[in-house]
Amino acid sequence: xxxxxxxxxxxxxxxxxxxxxxxxxxxxxxxxxxxxxxxxxxxxxxxxxxxxxxxxxxxxxxxxxxxxxxxxxxxxxxxxxxxxxxxxxxxxxxxxxxxxxxxxxxxxxxxxxxxxxxxxxxxxxxxxxxxxxxxxxxxxxxxxxxxxxxxxxxxxxxxxxxxxxxxxxxxxxxxxxxxxxxxxxxxxxxxxxxxxxxxxxxxxxxxxxxxxxxxxxxxxxxxxxxxxxxxxxxxxxxxxxxxxxxxxxxxxxxxxxxxxxxxxxxxxxxxxxxxxxxxxxxxxxxxxxxxxxxxxxxxxxxxxxxxxxxxxxxxxxxxxxxxxxxxxxxxxxxxxxxxxxxxxxxxxx
Amino acid sequence: xxxxxxxxxxxxxxxxxxxxxxxxxxxxxxxxxxxxxxxxxxxxxxxxxxxxxxxxxxxxxxxxxxxxxxxxxxxxxxxxxxxxxxxxxxxxxxxxxxxxxxxxxxxxxxxxxxxxxxxxxxxxxxxxxxxxxxxxxxxxxxxxxxxxxxxxxxxxxxxxxxxxxxxxxxxxxxxxxxxxxxxxxxxxxxxxxxxxxxxxxxxxxxxxxxxxxxxxxxxxxxxxxxxxxxxxxxxxxxxxxxxxxxxxxxxxxxxxxxxxxxxxxxxxxxxxxxxxxxxxxxxxx
Numbered sequence: 001x002x003x004x005x006x007x008x009x010x011x012x013x014x015x016x017x018x019x020x021x022x023x024x025x026x027x028x029x030x031x032x033x034x035x036x037x038x039x040x041x042x043x044x045x046x047x048x049x050x051x052x053x054x055x056x057x058x059x060x061x062x063x064x065x066x067x068x069x070x071x072x073x074x075x076x077x078x079x080x081x082x083x084x085x086x087x088x089x090x091x092x093x094x095x096x097x098x099x100x101x102x103x104x105x106x107x108x109x110x111x112x113x114x115x116x117x118x119x120x121x122x123x124x125x126x127x128x129x130x131x132x133x134x135x136x137x138x139x140x141x142x143x144x145x146x147x148x149x150x151x152x153x154x155x156x157x158x159x160x161x162x163x164x165x166x167x168x169x170x171x172x173x174x175x176x177x178x179x180x181x182x183x184x185x186x187x188x189x190x191x192x193x194x195x196x197x198x199x200x201x202x203x204x205x206x207x208x209x210x211x212x213x214x215x216x217x218x219x220x221x222x223x224x225x226x227x228x229x230x231x232x233x234x235x236x237x238x239x240x241x242x243x244x245x246x247x248x249x250x251x252x253x254x255x256x257x258x259x260x261x262x263x264x265x266x267x268x269x270x271x272x273x274x275x276x277x278x279x280x281x282x283x284x285x286x287x288x289x290x291x292x293x294x295x296x297x298x299x300x301x302x303x304x305x306x307x308x309x310x311x312x313x314x315x316x317x318x319x320x321x322x323x324x325x326x327x328x329x330x331x332x333x334x335x336x337x338x339x340x341x342x343x344x345x346x347x348x349x
Numbered sequence: 350x351x352x353x354x355x356x357x358x359x360x361x362x363x364x365x366x367x368x369x370x371x372x373x374x375x376x377x378x379x380x381x382x383x384x385x386x387x388x389x390x391x392x393x394x395x396x397x398x399x400x401x402x403x404x405x406x407x408x409x410x411x412x413x414x415x416x417x418x419x420x421x422x423x424x425x426x427x428x429x430x431x432x433x434x435x436x437x438x439x440x441x442x443x444x445x446x447x448x449x450x451x452x453x454x455x456x457x458x459x460x461x462x463x464x465x466x467x468x469x470x471x472x473x474x475x476x477x478x479x480x481x482x483x484x485x486x487x488x489x490x491x492x493x494x495x496x497x498x499x500x501x502x503x504x505x506x507x508x509x510x511x512x513x514x515x516x517x518x519x520x521x522x523x524x525x526x527x528x529x530x531x532x533x534x535x536x537x538x539x540x541x542x543x544x545x546x547x548x549x550x551x552x553x554x555x556x557x558x559x560x561x562x563x564x565x566x567x568x569x570x571x572x573x574x575x576x577x578x579x580x581x582x583x584x585x586x587x588x589x590x591x592x593x594x595x596x597x598x599x600x601x602x603x604x605x606x607x608x609x610x611x612x613x614x615x616x617x618x619x620x621x622x623x624x625x626x627x628x629x630x631x632x633x634x
Contacts, residue, residue, distance in 0.1 A: 151424040151435075151448035248541035251531045252595070252619060254385035255541055257363065261428030264452035270541055284429050294360040296429035309521040317601075318363070319525070 029063055029119050039114040039125040042093070047132045047342060048105070048223035049211030051095040056114035058121065061090035065118030071096055072124070074108045087116060097212050098131065100223035105131050106165075131223060135340045137163040139171070141240075142334065145262070146287055149305070152296030153261045157287035157330055158240045163338045166222035168206070168331050171231040172285060175239030179247050181269060186234045189278050196279035196314065197230045197286075200323030204228075206335055206344040215347045226344065228331050232282060241285055245269050260284040273319045280314050287330040291316035302326055325349070351409050356437040357466045361386060364601045365613050366435070369470050371408065375400035379473040382613025388595075391618045394480035394506060394611050396473050404472075411465045412438060421456040422447040434463055480506035481570070485596050485617035494628035496528065496584055499555065500596055500617065501577045504570035511608035513600040515578060516552055517566045525599040526552065528582045533591040533621065543587075549596075551581040567606050589626040595619045 035058055042053035056067050064087060071081040080101050085094040092114075101108070110129045115122035139162045145154035159172040181189060205225040211217050219225060243265040248255040255272040259265060260281040271277035284290075289298035290305075291313065297305040303326055307313060313322040325346045335344050353373050358366040365382035379396040400408065417438055427433050427450035437446040449455055449463065482505045488498030504510050513524045526549040531539065554563045555577040561568045568576050586592070596617040603612050 148429065151427065151446070152431075153426050153428050155429060250536075250539045250541060251529070251544050251593070252388040252616075254388070254616075256432055257430045259428040259430035259450075259452065264426075264428045264431070264450075266428075266452065268541075281430070290363070290429050292363040294358075294363055294366045296427075312522075 033060065033119075035060065035062055035116065035119045035121045037114060037116050037121045037123040039112060039123050041112070041125055041127050041129045044127055044129055045132045046098050046129075047134075047208060047210070048098050048100045048219060048221075049208055049213055049217060050098055050132075051212060052098050052129055053093060053095050054112055054114075054125070056085070056087065056092045056094075056116065058087065058090045058116045058119065062087070062116055062119045064088045065116070067092045067094075068115040068117060069094055069096070070113045070115075072111050072113060073101065074110060076111075080110070087118070096129075098129075099213075100131055100219060100221045103221050105221055105223050106133055134165075134226065134342070135163065135338060136165060137161075137338050144287065146289070147299060148289060148296035149299050150295075150297060153264070155284050155287055155289055155296060156241075156262045158262065158285050160240075161334050163335065167227035167229050168335050169229050169231070170286070170331070171233070172241075172282065173233050173235045173239045175235055175237070175242045176245050177242055178244040178266075179269060180245050181234070185269065190232050190234070192275065193232045193279045193282050194230055196276070196321045197282070197323065198228070200314075200321070201228045201328060203348075204325065204328065205347055206332060207347040209343045209345050215349060217347075225347075226335060228328060230286075241265055243267050243281075248272075276314055276319055276321050279321060283315055283327065286327075288315050288327055302329065352412060352438045352440045354439045355408070355412070356435075357470070358435045358437075360431075360433050360435070362613055363430075365603070367470075369466065369473060371400065371405075371469070375402070375405045377469070377473045379470055381474070384616055385614065388616055388619070391484065391616060392477075392480050392482045392505065393613055393615050394510065395478045396476050396480075397478045398473050398476040400469075404469075408465075408469060411462055415458055417447065417462070418445045420447060420459045420462065422459060423450045423453050424448050426450070426453065428452060436462070436466065477506040479508045479510035479611060480504070481510060481512050481611040481615060483596060483598055483615045483617040485594070485620050488594050488620045488622050490586070490592075490622050490624050490628050492625050492627045494583060494586065495581060496530075496594070496622070497579070497581045498594075498620075499577055499579055500526075500598075501575050502568065502570065502598075503575035504572050507572055509569065509571045510611050511567050511569045512611045513602055513605075514561065514563075514565050514568045514576075515598065516554060516563050517568075518564070521605075522600065522602040525597075526580070527597045527599075528584060528594065529597060530584050530586070530592045530594045530622075530624075532588050532624075533593060545584045545586060547582050547584045549580045549582045553579050555579055567608050567610065569608065586624050586629050589624050589629050592622055592624050593619045594622050 038057045046052045067085045067087045070079045085092045111125045113124045139160045142157045142161050144157040147154050159170050162169045208224040211224040248268040255268050258267045258281050289303045290296050291307050307316045312320050355371040357369040360366045362383040367381050369379045371377045381393045431450040433450040482503045484501040486499045490496050515524050515526050530545050531543045557576050558574040599614040600612050
């Protein structure tokens with residue numbers, strides 16, 4: 001019965017009320033009769049991945065039979081999806097599993113065409129469907145403490161955040177004190193930190209929990225999915241956190257570990273490991289705990305004090321820039337707090 | 350009142366702190382997991398002794414006057430990553446724990462106790478039990494910029510020990526073997542920016558102790574035994590002339606195949622090597 005992306009039910013009125021059933025002989029089309037087909041979306045706005053209901057009616061009542069549904073490209077020149085339903089007593093109700101077709105899905109207004117095959121009459125929907133947009137927000141400051149195990153100061157979430165059309169956008173501003181960093185080293189640090197946190201999300205998406213296509217959803221656009229982007233900037237005022245830069249000791253003395261917090265942040269320059277240390281420290285200002293036994297670990301256990309074999313990551317192991325879904329859980333929380341009640345999760349799980 | 354157990358640790362290394370443990374009997378054990386703070390002593394391991402009655406009495410006194418629980422510390426204020434001391438005392442149903450970081454002034458009474466405990470550590474550290482030494486030898490830089498040499502892991506304490514085999518499988522936790530080199534510049538000119546680091550690219554066994562194979566996860570090292578490996582690496586030398594070179598061997602695996610493993614990071618002794626001008630900026634092979 002169903003074609004691509006749709007399904008149907010049928011019957012007069014669509015009411016769920018119990019009715020008596022009269023068995024009638026099959027109707028035959030009357031070649032002299034003029035049939036009128038009406039098509040309309042019952043749901044005119046849904047999120048991508050929801051099922052949108054549509055209805056086709058035909059008067060006078062034609063023989064029961066199939067109805068072909070074609071969801072039309074906004075240009076009207078092509079078909080985005082097609083499926084069949086069954087009309088009973090002159091009415092067919094179906095659903096289209098909505099799916100954005102292009103990057104400009106926000107502007108799309110979609111009609112569908114219904115063809116009652118038993119009488120060979122078609123029509124185009126009288127109304128239009130559009131995709132529901134995820135809310136967006138203005139910049140706001142996130143400022144939260146998260147208690148650590150072992151007597152360490154809380155890790156913080158201390159940055160600005162904004163929900164944009166296609167992503168959650170974080171902006172963190174650090175003011176460097178002490179020895180500071182040269183412009184070239186600032187650029188290097190910014191690039192490494194951003195590449196680590198943004199690159200770590202490259203193969204992930206925030207995805208609507210209610211998307212009917214599930215985790216395997218192949219949507220290519222920011223319709224039922226959202227991304228993440230972190231901006232790190234070094235500023236002279238208006239900072240979220242002040243970081244004291246200390247020149248690392250000359251060899252053979254070993255460079256001490258950096259530390260990060262609402263206060264008392266200290267970074268050694270150069271760090272012991274260029275590839276991971278500053279990104280690890282920024283992680284602490286994104287609400288991430290240490291995942292090593294002597295650090296400020298997570299009382300909830302969401303971030304284990306020692307990661308499972310193969311799960312070593314930026315917050316656990318030097319020279320490792322791997323990030324896991326759990327490291328984006330606070331970004332997910334921000335998205336869910338601002339997505340108008342439509343919850344998201346991270347895919348792949 | 351005497352303590353039942355004292356634990357004094359220093360988070361020098363993220364994965365495993367140095368830990369001194371003293372029992373009420375006076376039995377004292379000190380485990381080190383990095384020699385970063387004492388680069389001239391290329392050893393880490395386990396040290397044990399029994400404190401004399403006088404030493405034990407003095408330690409109890411140091412913990413009781415003033416009482417540890419009354420000493421100011423930095424609990425709840427030490428930022429993640431800070432190199433902190435932790436003092437934990439268990440005494441008949443009560444556990445008192447203090448955390449002292451580096452980002453705030455330390456109360457003089459607390460500092461006095463830390464200094465005392467450091468003296469206890471120094472005493473215990475004179476009694477090696479299971480100690481792993483990493484020796485670097487025969488290092489040289491070729492005209493093409495390749496660096497090669499020999500590393501030797503030796504058990505230099507009176508008891509047998511075991512450690513990760515640098516050639517062993519990467520699971521369940523890898524062994525990280527790397528090299529550091531810096532030019533021999535006058536004091537004041539040399540900075541941390543001059544340190545070149547690189548992973549050891551090739552390793553082959555020269556000598557293995559009985560019971561170890563080139564592919565085994567663990568190398569058991571009976572007291573006095575050693576294992577030797579030839580290594581090769583390439584560093585991005587930025588200038589010619591004499592350089593100081595050392596190895597760093599790091600492994601987080603604390604137990605495997607029924608062995609307690611000496612783990613942490615271990616820096617080798619330092620060697621001088623001449624770097625020819627042809628090795629500067631040499632392309633990777």
